[in-house]
Amino acid sequence: MRDVAILGVGMTPFGRLDENDLLDLLSSASLRAMEDAGIGDTLIDAVYVANMGGGILNHQTGIASALVDNLALLPAAADLVENGPASGASAVKNGVLAVASGYYDFVLVVGGEKMRDVTGWRATDFVATLTHPYAEYIYGVSLPGMAGMFAKLYMDKYDIKPEHLAMVAMKNQENGILNPYAHIQMKISMEGMIETPDSIVNNSYVAKPLRLFDCCPVSDGAAAVILCPADRVKDFGKPLIKVAGFGQATDTHTLAERDDPTDLKAVTMACNQAYKRAGITAKDIQVAELHDAFTILEIAESEHAGLFAKGEAKKALEAGETKIKGSLPINPSGGLKARGHPVGATGVAQIVDLTWQLRGEAGPRQVENHDVGLTVNFGGFGNNVVAFVLRRES
Amino acid sequence: MDMELEQILRPPELPMNPYPPKVITLATGNKMVVRPIDRSEVPVLLKAIKPTIKIERDFYDVVGARLYAELLGWMKHRVRNEYCLVGQIDGVLVGAVNGRMLSKKIGISLHTLAIERGLRIGAHLFASKMEHHIEHLNQHEVWITAESPLGFRRWMIEYSLIKQEGVQHELGGAESFKLTRELYYKNKPRLVCGSRPCPPELLEHAKKEIIIADEKTITEQICGAKGAWKI
Amino acid sequence: MNIKNKKAFKCKECGRLTYPRRVRCLQCKSTEFEEVPFTDEGEILTFSQLLQLPWGIDDRFLTFGIIRFDNGIKAMGRITTPDVSVGDRVKASWENFRVMAGEDIFGWVFSPVK
Numbered sequence: 001m002r003d004v005a006i007l008g009v010g011m012t013p014f015g016r017l018d019e020n021d022l023l024d025l026l027s028s029a030s031l032r033a034m035e036d037a038g039i040g041d042t043l044i045d046a047v048y049v050a051n052m053g054g055g056i057l058n059h060q061t062g063i064a065s066a067l068v069d070n071l072a073l074l075p076a077a078a079d080l081v082e083n084g085p086a087s088g089a090s091a092v093k094n095g096v097l098a099v100a101s102g103y104y105d106f107v108l109v110v111g112g113e114k115m116r117d118v119t120g121w122r123a124t125d126f127v128a129t130l131t132h133p134y135a136e137y138i139y140g141v142s143l144p145g146m147a148g149m150f151a152k153l154y155m156d157k158y159d160i161k162p163e164h165l166a167m168v169a170m171k172n173q174e175n176g177i178l179n180p181y182a183h184i185q186m187k188i189s190m191e192g193m194i195e196t197p198d199s200i201v202n203n204s205y206v207a208k209p210l211r212l213f214d215c216c217p218v219s220d221g222a223a224a225v226i227l228c229p230a231d232r233v234k235d236f237g238k239p240l241i242k243v244a245g246f247g248q249a250t251d252t253h254t255l256a257e258r259d260d261p262t263d264l265k266a267v268t269m270a271c272n273q274a275y276k277r278a279g280i281t282a283k284d285i286q287v288a289e290l291h292d293a294f295t296i297l298e299i300a301e302s303e304h305a306g307l308f309a310k311g312e313a314k315k316a317l318e319a320g321e322t323k324i325k326g327s328l329p330i331n332p333s334g335g336l337k338a339r340g341h342p343v344g345a346t347g348v349a350q351i352v353d354l355t356w357q358l359r360g361e362a363g364p365r366q367v368e369n370h371d372v373g374l375t376v377n378f379g380g381f382g383n384n385v386v387a388f389v390l391r392r393e394s
Numbered sequence: 395m396d397m398e399l400e401q402i403l404r405p406p407e408l409p410m411n412p413y414p415p416k417v418i419t420l421a422t423g424n425k426m427v428v429r430p431i432d433r434s435e436v437p438v439l440l441k442a443i444k445p446t447i448k449i450e451r452d453f454y455d456v457v458g459a460r461l462y463a464e465l466l467g468w469m470k471h472r473v474r475n476e477y478c479l480v481g482q483i484d485g486v487l488v489g490a491v492n493g494r495m496l497s498k499k500i501g502i503s504l505h506t507l508a509i510e511r512g513l514r515i516g517a518h519l520f521a522s523k524m525e526h527h528i529e530h531l532n533q534h535e536v537w538i539t540a541e542s543p544l545g546f547r548r549w550m551i552e553y554s555l556i557k558q559e560g561v562q563h564e565l566g567g568a569e570s571f572k573l574t575r576e577l578y579y580k581n582k583p584r585l586v587c588g589s590r591p592c593p594p595e596l597l598e599h600a601k602k603e604i605i606i607a608d609e610k611t612i613t614e615q616i617c618g619a620k621g622a623w624k625i
Numbered sequence: 626m627n628i629k630n631k632k633a634f635k636c637k638e639c640g641r642l643t644y645p646r647r648v649r650c651l652q653c654k655s656t657e658f659e660e661v662p663f664t665d666e667g668e669i670l671t672f673s674q675l676l677q678l679p680w681g682i683d684d685r686f687l688t689f690g691i692i693r694f695d696n697g698i699k700a701m702g703r704i705t706t707p708d709v710s711v712g713d714r715v716k717a718s719w720e721n722f723r724v725m726a727g728e729d730i731f732g733w734v735f736s737p738v739k
Contacts, residue, residue: 013620018451020622028622119543125679134630135645136701138723138730139689140675140682148673149691152711180625186512189423196419198587201514201521203421208674208707212514213421222622252651256691256699257643261671551685 003230004099006241006390007106008037009352014183014221014340022051022058022114026067029222029345030110033352037226038236044226045104046077050091050111051344052084056126058114067110077104084130085293086379087111088223088347089246089386095227096243105228111349112222113342123218127343130380132254144215146255146381147294148207153262154300155209158311162209166193167317168295169213172331175324176338178365179353183219183340214295219340223349230393239359244280244372244391247273251383266385267304267376274374275306278389282306285389286328286369287357289350291378292335301376302330305387329367332357347377351388358392404471408495413479413526415597416588420513424483427592427600428522431478435604436469439480442487442606445613446507453542454507454616460541460565461505464492476504479526481519483510485605491519493527493536501527501536502564506545509607509615520549521586528578536573539563553581630732631719633698634658644698666716666738667694674707681725692717692735702733714738 010032012025020028026049034041049064060066064078083090088111095109115123128142136146154160169188176182193203193213203211233240249269252258258265275281285307292298299313307328308316316322322330333339333353336346354373356362375388415429431439443465446458468476475495481488488510493503503523508516527536538555540546549555555571563570607615633644638655649656672690688704692715703722704715715735723730 012622013625015618015620017620017622018617025622119547119680121547121678121680124677125681128679132645134732138630138725138732139701139703140678140687140723141689141701142675142677142679144677145673145675145689148675149671149689152673153671156711184512186422188421192419192421192423197589198419198518199421200584201517201587202419204514204676205674206677208676210673254645254701256670256701257651261691551683554685 001100002102004096004227004243005230005233006225006243006351006355007228007233007236007238008033008035008039008226009224009355010036011181011223011349011352012221013181014219014342014345014349016116017220018116020220022054022060022063022112023066023070025114025220025222026063026110026112027070029112029224030067030071030108033108033110033224033226037238039106039226041071041073043106044073044076044108046095046098046107047073048091048095048107048109049078049080050087050109050348051080051113052082052087053113053115053126053343056129057118057123073108083384084379085127085291085341085343086347086377086384086386087344088349089351089375089377089388090248090347092225092348092351092388093246093248093386096246099227099229105232107227108224109227109348110222110224111345111347113344114220115218115342116220120218135254135256142207143293143381144207144210147296148210149255150261150381151209151294151296154296157262158314160296160299160314162194163190164299164314164317165210165214165295166190168292168298169193169337171323172292172335172337175332175365176334178363179334179339182334182338183217183221184334184338188213210294210296216293216336216341219342221340221342221345221349223345223352225348225351225355240393241355241358242391242393244389245274245277246386246388247271247277248386249273253380253383255381264300264304264382266382267301267378268306270385270387271305271374271376274387274389278391280372280389284372285374286372287332287354287367288328288330288374288376289333289354290330290335290376291346292331292337293341293378295337297378298330298335301378305374305376324365324367332362332365332367347375347386350375350377351390354390358390405474408475408498410475410477410495411530411532413477413530414590415592416522416590417592417596418518418588422513425596426481426483426488426515426518427596428479428481428519428588429592429597429600431480433469436465438604438606439465439478439487439490442509442612443490443507445609446616449613449616451617452544456541457505457507461490461492461507464504477526479519479522480604481515482600482604485599485603487604487606489515489519491523493523495531495533496537496564499534501531501533503536503538504565509612511616517548518587522588524573524578525586528575534575537561537563538571538573539565539568541565541568552585553577633661633663635661642698644700661696661698663698663717664695666714667692669704669709669711669713669715670699671711672704672709690735692733700733702735705734705736709737
């Protein structure tokens with residue numbers, strides 16, 4: 001197995017991008033990553049595209065083939081990877097394996113989603129199709145609904161207050177203001193979200209106990225990385241950002257079948273695998289991009305990833321430890337909450353953001369210690385999780 | 395102006411109670427003043443609405459064009475019993491709603507336009523409009539129709555409005571719904587916000603000038619300025 | 626759709642309950658199952674009131690949750706009221722609670738036991 005590095009990264013702004021179709025988004029992110037890598041396109045051996053909803057939302061399939069054609073990368077190999085909201089990290093994982101095996105040298109991985117072609121409730125229904133078709137979906141459960149049931153138990157168990165969830169939202173939206181690619185660039189306040197009686201409309205309930213500002217937006221966008229053997233990076237004069245390890249684990253399809261529904265086992269297992277491969281422990285992580293599709297998930301994932309003991313993440317939040325200037329910054333990009341969540345793009349975007357951090361290229365949102373970082377891409381409702389550890393080396 | 399003829403053209407008006415201004419704290423912590431405007435303030439509003447007429451997204455063009463025409467008609471005394479409420483943050487216009495009295499008992503909800511998005515401004519202003527009809531104009535019911543899917547989902551479902559078979563809303567042929575006093579008071583705790591009296595300094599600031607952004611800024615506020623190839 | 630959904634199973638090898646049906650037992654990998662009847666009542670393990678509904682449902686809100694039947698089977702279903710708590714006893718009934726694309730949809734509807 002060869003060591004694999006991230007040679008180039010790029011992404012489109014996330015948001016509601018009415019002017020662009022899915023192929024446009026994927027193409028733009030791809031070209032940005034190729035330009036960042038400084039790579040001639042004849043070198044690209046293979047392309048992995050992450051996308052969840054092209055067939056349902058955009059009435060388009062065979063997207064990987066369409067992309068290599070649009071980008072004039074023919075005859076590169078091209079595959080589509082669909083793994084729900086973890087499609088992005090899954091695609092990167094496949095790219096990493098392809099390079100590590102020695103079969104391909106230069107691989108483009110691009111994730112994208114065009115969700116705003118449809119109304120918000122159609123998009124909600126689309127994402128809900130990943131739940132169990134006749135034990136969950138038929139009841140009208142949505143991902144916010146799944147997260148609501150999870151939050152109810154997790155908050156009771158660890159005495160997490162609505163204010164803690166609001167702290168996650170405030171932190172990530174503040175970070176989002178510093179990220180020009182973020183979908184949401186708006187500072188929010190505890191007063192407006194929780195304290196004022198007017199919050200009943202400002203921050204209305206979506207799936208109790210979760211409220212509007214506990215949920216990520218529905219976004220369009222794409223993100224891309226170029227992978228190559230670690231020993232080739234010097235040829236391009238780029239910083240060496242190594243894929244130190246990854247992990248992936250699955251859990252039961254239905255939430256009901258889990259022995260303890262507050263235990264996100266797949267997160268713990270995926271992160272532990274990634275740490276083991278990287279030869280580190282959770283204590284070595286200096287910055288993390290977690291999958292905060294809902295604010296409660298940032299708290300729960302940070303604990304399941306071992307960054308904090310169970311029940312301790314709220315204390316870190318209170319102390320500001322997870323802010324950009326804190327001791328362990330989480331989601332300095334703004335996370336899904338502010339950057340946005342084009343489902344197929346998210347896992348790749350997390351790696352793009354972390355790469356910028358490790359290179360020291362994150363501008364106003366740059367964290368202080370940036371040698372080793374973690375990403376967690378959370379698929380289904382925790383039934384398919386992919387984690388990456390990236391490390392900056394000289 | 396031939397005032398003699400003008401008097402014939404001007405429809406008679408029903409007496410209307412004023413809407414008492416209020417203040418709403420938004421998610422950002424900003425204070426939004428909700429207050430009625432008078433005819434003299436319409437021209438500045440028209441300037442802010444004009445750019446929306448060209449925005450296809452979310453049917454802003456339909457709502458913007460009709461609201462523009464309604465306000466112009468009101469300013470020039472061609473519509474009976476119309477009122478307009480605006481939302482302002484630090485004087486800046488963030489949204490407007492209008493309606494009128496069809497009769498003493500029946501109110502007509504006309505349009506809701508949010509210029510600043512993502513802060514539930516449309517929801518707050520629509521609720522203020524319902525509040526005006528039921529609590530201040532003392533009407534028995536308000537007739538409502540929707541011209542955009544967002545409006546339909548938000549108003550009809552959120553307020554559990556009653557569908558009126560065979561009743562024509564004056565905005566046209568779409569389905570007509572009504573909010574009764576009973577439904578209003580049932581939903582009020584969940585949907586109607588704000589506090590009174592509006593602090594005088596906030597109200598004075600709002601009344602002093604309706605500040606509006608330029609056309610490009612308004613369009614960007616509504617549509618966003620982003621694209622896959624930008625930045 | 627509703628027929629597949631109506632039955633719960635017990636692994637003949639290790640006794641692990643499973644709902645809905647699966648091909649192999651999660652615990653012992655056996656493929657032999659026997660049908661287990663649902664009990665009339667159960668308790669709420671968790672629930673949520675959903676107020677932003679996905680496309681296809683025009684209600685103002687709905688409530689659903691995960692229930693553990695008295696014999697241990699766990700299942701998701703609609704709950705008739707949001708005024709419930711974790712641990713509440715509920716009565717289970719199999720009902721036609723929804724129409725999707727013209728088709729009657731049957732599933733679990735739980736109501737609090739007074």
